Amino acid sequence: MPEKPAALLTKTQRERIASDFRGLSDAKRRRDQRQIRERVAAGLDDFGYLVDYPDEQFELAFDQYDDETVEQMLGELSLVTERLRLLHDIERETVVGRARGRVADIETNERTLAALDVDEAVGGGDATARPGDRDRLRRRSTQSLKLGIAVGIPGALFAAIPPETVPAPVDGPVVLLSFLFAGATLGIGLAGVALHGLKHDLLPALGRFRESPRNALRAAWERL
Structure with a gap:
């Protein structure tokens, strides 16, 4: 045989x-x-x-x-x-x-x-190889974070310039708009990261814990 x-x-x-x-x-x-x-x-x-x-x-x-x-x-x-x-x-x-x-x-x-x-x-039958929803959300969140940081840098630089060297009508609005836009984009990016983690990490983990608490805790322990 x-x-x-x-x-x-x-x-x-x-x-x-x-x-x-x-x-x-x-x-x-x-x-x-x-x-x-x-x-x-x-x-x-x-x-x-x-x-x-x-x-x-x-x-x-x-x-x-x-x-x-x-x-x-x-x-x-x-x-x-x-x-x-x-x-x-x-x-x-x-x-x-x-x-x-x-x-x-x-x-x-x-x-x-x-x-x-x-x-x-x-690419899963898609000639353009579009990423899935999970990839798209993570990518857009990262882009928002990068954009917020990039926009916040000019505002921080303007804020560091001595007031007497820059006309007040220019300095004030530029700094304010820069910080507002940076805060908005950073907030969107952080919200996307949080939503990504909630949807793809926390909720599935809670679902596995509800189905089998012992197996879920065992898997978490083995990851450590």
């Missing part, structure tokens, strides 16, 4: 994940979760070797699976990579740019690479 090939996860690790690590001591659970994290990270890193893997070898590797199974695999793989992107707050444009640069560096005649539309494949 042929030996089953090595996979990203061992049979035991798949069973542990499926059972949510029930029946294990805290020490064994933390050990297994650490080992799984290491294998997952190392496994994803191996995809760098498969980018220009021969088409023929890909066909042979999956000829035992029907199209529906391959579709399921690809869908789940897309979910994993998208979650990883969101966890690291990486915008889709950045991922698309990395993929485009990687393809440009490859010297190969593989049919699938030649026919690949990176923007559509990596």
